[in-house]
Amino acid sequence: MGEGEDEYQQQTPLLTNLPLQLPPSPSSDGHYKRTGTTWTATAHIITGVIGSGVLSLAWSTAQLGWIAAPVVILIFAGITNVSAFLLCDCYRSPQPETGLIRHRSYMEAVKFNLGRNSIWVCGLFQQISLYGTAVAYTITSAISMRAIQKSNCYHKEGHQATCAYGDTFYMLLFGAVQIVCSQIPDFRNMEWLSMLASIMSFSYASIGFALGFAKVIGNGRVKGSISGVHTATTAQKVWKVSQALGDIAFAYPYSIILIEIQDTLKSPPPENQTMKKASMTAILITTFFYLCCGCFGYAAFGDQTPGNLLTGFGFYEPYWLIDFANACIVVHLMGGYQVYSQPVFAVVEKWCAERFPNNGFVNNSYTIKIPLLPGLTINLLRLCFRTCYVLSTTGLAMLFPYFNEVLGLLGALNFWPLxxxxxxxxxxxxxxxxxxxxxxxxxxxxxxxxLLVSLVALVGSVEGLITAKLS
Structure with missing residues (x-):
């Protein structure tokens, strides 16, 4: 570390993302060690980026057509990369008394650079985005679990069988798993989960690409057109194109968790250099998969492209591969849910710790000894708040189980401000x-x-959600 870093550590106490956790690896001066590397940061980014959004890209490509869709995907990749590079340089700020200081969250950086007025607006959009993503992941995981059951049914009963199943049970099951996973203290303790989730995302994205490619070969031709899906009216086309822009916007950005990820990186080299390298690597990988899944999905199905590539049942066989892909989606979303929820947990729990420094419910931790397993550390605030959070996201997902419409709305609402x-x-x-x-x-x-792109996408996504709710 440089002189500015040493001077800062000597004069300023460390503000962790989650001050309630016990230090897992204290350094000699009592501060937490940051051990992250380019590869762990890349894993965190891919876990946050390649999520449910990739499954809607074939549908988005179908709405935009053969020329516009790849161009739009590449434009959003470029926009995301520029935004990430700008934000990487905001992780550290010069301060006359203490030298360089670190910001451990997106909110801290906004507060320091833009003041308290901006932080209220930013906080509102950030918490809506993070919370909404958790809802979207709950919806997607339930759809994927239901798709496994439907795939087995179609294999046994034939492709014309009814095979109708609900989502409620699967949403409750995913919520129960997240109640347990949410007890992971913070980003520093979930590198293993991000690695696992990244492997899963590569797996199902590759399967979607391979199935689309195989179907194109089987069809003997490339379906689709330059103008995309034909609609009855021009207004319907405009709505669909707007919603497709929202879906692509949701599929890319990860700015709201970038600084939290950057705060896990060790130094030297400087964190912004490592994070830029990780961002570039992750965006290149995700763009490749996005283009493959989106273009080959559209080429395989044309105007009949499903809203969710792996659960819309354009593919029926091999059923075991469909099952495996959807299982990978569920495992990935378990990690993705935590990546997007941990900043929410950190904000609330840090506020409570500062507001009630002597309250045992807020600050005390208890270790439970389980035979043959490591000791489990429980904090009552963490247990109660995070459980209620998971229950609320599960309930909202059950109320609005509309995959494409929810993704488009979230992408459009939060893309420009954050x-x-x-x-x-x-x-x-x-x-x-x-x-x-x-x-x-x-x-x-x-x-x-x-901003103009976001407004267009927002209008189309709101219209799509209203239409889906009324139909």
Whole structure:
């Protein structure tokens, strides 16, 4: 570590993401060791990015057509990469008294660079985005578990069988698993889960790509058209295209968890260099899979492309491979749910710890000895709050079980403020960029363009959700 880092550690106490946890690996000066590398950061990013969004990309490609869809996917990849690079440089900030200081969360960076007024707006959008993603993952996991049952039914009864099953039981089952997983203290304790989830995401994305490719070969032709799916009216086409933009927007950005991931990285080398390398690697990998799944899915089914590539049952055989792919999705989403929920847990529990420093319910931890297993550390606030959080996301998912519509709405609602506006504004402060300079004009134009895209996607996604609820 450099001189600024040493000076900072000597003068300023460490503010962890979750101050209630017991230190797993204290260094000599009592601070937590950060042991993350490029590969662990890449695993965290892929776990957060390649999620339920990849399964809707074939449908999105079908709405946009052969030319527009790949171009839009590449544009969103570029936008996400620019945003990530801007945000990586906001992890550290100079301070006259203490030298360089670290921000351990997206919210801390916004508060330091943009002030208290901005943090309220940012906090609202961030918590909605994180909470909404947890709801979306609950919906997707239930759909995938139901698809396994339907796949087995179709194999036994034939492809024309009814094979109708509900989602409620599977949502409750996923919620029960998340109640247990939510007791993982924070990001520092879940590297193994992110690694496992990343392997699962590669597996099912590869299976989706391979099945689409095989079906194209079996069909003997490439389906689809330049204009995409034909609709009865121009208005319907506009709504579908807008919703497709929202789905693609949901599939990419991870800005709201980037700084939390960056805070796990060891230094040297500087964290921003490592994080930029991890971001570039993760975005290249995800873009490859997105293009493969989206394009080959559309090429295989054309206008009949399902909303969810692996659960819409364009593919029936081999049924065991469909089952395995959906099982991989469920395992991946178990980790993805935690990646997006841990920042919410950290904000609430940190606030409680600061507000009630002497309260035993908030601050005391208890170790339970289980035969043949490591001791289990329980904090009552963590147990109660996180259980209620999981129950609420499960209940909301049961109320709005609409896959494509929910993904589009979440992507459109949060894409511009969290992925574009706040990173750009913080970068202006970090680099002291004056208004109306060349860099200021370019970044402001970039921000305005992304705002217009978000508004178009938001209108289409709201219309889609209302239509799905009424139908």
């Amino acid at each position: 992925t574009i506006y706040f990173p750009v504004q913080m970068y202006f402060v970090q680099r002291k960029i004056a208004p109306w300079t060349r860099s200021w004009i370019i970044l402001q134009a970039f921000s305005i363009f992304c």
